[in-house]
Amino acid sequence: MDVLGPAPLLVASDVDGTLVDDDERISLRTHVALNAVQASGGHFVLATGRPPRAVDPIAAQLDFAPLAVCANGAVLYDTATSQVVSASLMSPELLDTVAELIRRYLPGAGFAAERVARGEHDSATPRFAASTGYQHAWLEPDTVAAADAEVLAHPAVKLLVRQPGMTSDEMSARIVPHLDGVADVTYATNNGLIEFHVPGVTKATGIRAAMEHLGLAADVRTAAFGDMPNDSEMLRWAGVGVAMANAHPVALDAANLVTATNLDDGVARVLERWF
Template identity: 55%
Template sequence: MFNHDETVSPRTRAAVHAAVADGAQFVIATGRPPRWIRPVVEELGFAPMAVCANGAVIYDPSTDTVVSARTLSVDTLAQLAEIATRVIPGAGLAVERIGERAHDTASPQFVSSPGYEHAWLNPDNTEVSVEDLLSAPAIKLLIRKAGATSADMAAELAGHIGTEGDLTYSTNNGLIEIVPRGISKATGVREVADPLGIPDAAVVAFGDMPNDVPMLLWAGRGVAMANAHPAALAAADEVTAPNSEDGVARVLERWWR
């Protein structure tokens, strides 16, 4: 939906607004935490429900309320941290925590181990000891190794994680994300859709990276962007234009203009 410059084009915005005006439910499904949702809402021009942290959090930006959250326990975090640092020597660790709102000032929400190199620009992490980092439940664990590829890291870790959590990634820039076992964007969107009586078959989902794969497979119609990761392309029912060429709008305009 976003262009490469993190904006929503007028055409895509108009298509989304037309769908919502006709009664469709629009849901943001993202790997981003709630505190990163405000710019998305501003670009869209309204505040739909948001499935955040790859399904671990359901957030209502219209009221700045965390509706529900699934977390990795302290014991599970310790197991995953041991596995990550053993299998990928030199990897840094970080965790996302959650409060009742997008910005909970009671404690830092994104904490990282000493020397953690952020995969994104404008990092907002708080550096703490590894002991402190693993001392509270978290909605996801991030494993970062600068200079590595996320695909290679995922391949190395896949056989070691077991039942402790589910791993995925949304960039190939040496960053792996682990969420509670069985949690994905698909479970998050279903959690929003079920109370509204929306069947799985009526869901149209858009995605472009491995963290979108469960949602693309589950939705009645999974749509991958033309520039998507091969795993997303393989999981989709159809492929639309790239995100920079209004791929989302081109699909929505079949029904709404």
């Protein structure tokens, strides 16, 4: 193999802006490349900011059921069984603490909490609770509207904060100096939406949990694909970190290789050189 080195045993990919096109479809070329990973004895893992319920339509396009690292590393989800394997939860106390910082440094922002249950399709558990001031960045049909106190009252895998009129870069720059390790913040869009997690939770930690679940040694060869700041830790951690040509500068800086855009089969173009 060329400068990429030997083929990885585990390949992880972000979804939006990386694996799928603007219609959330996996191209035929990428589909074939992912099948080649599996046929070689390798493992493919989805690694996304999406919650489990939003991963199912992506996994359904594949010929196999991958593990999915969801909510930026906070959730490990088995798409074969629709079961949450593990989750790192923000306590109500932590949610309250972060909310107070948001009110102070991002006044007027709206909150939303992403929650999970062991069985992801257990309809008795509200998945997405949003305050009345929260303006959705995308269609979220499962939303339960609630007062701030209710949004913050139950454990969540992430707290989403929306501030239209600001970029996510601007929001992050304003709040990060005041977090003092209380929580970590990242984002998958620059449209005024940032997401908070338990400290230390990233897509990289989620992939390590997936590897353990798969019985893989910690030192196996790995590759990861991504395009946004929430991919940066994963790109740095992987043996080969690949950023898309359409990536945010933070992701580009974290990668050691740049491929074509998500609309030009960027993931497949690299995988075809290995498999």
